[in-house]
Amino acid sequence: MQVVALTSFVDAGLVQRVLDGGAISYLLKDARPEKLTQAIRDALPRSRQHRQQRHAGVDPQGGRRRSDLTAREREVLALLAAGLSNNEIAERLT
Secondary structure: OOOEEEEOOOOHHHHHHHHHOOOOEEEEOOOOHHHHHHHHHHHOOHHHHHHHHHHOOOOOOOOOOOOOOOHHHHHHHHHHHOOOOHHHHHHHHO
């Protein structure tokens, strides 16, 4: 499993501990959507990326994308952008 840390805390020591603990990325909640999308894609195993790209209308050989994010990813991102906490987002999505 790959871990992408998404937080509102800016602390160099915390960043280092998270990365030392195995996270592949550390992003702030106000990161640009493109950065968040790329971090999520980087965390996916290659075989899953290929399946997800096909599902999203992406030609794995570099064709055009219909959408950068799935509907669920857009929903989570909208809640993050609205300033909801992780617990609030989890409550809304369950």
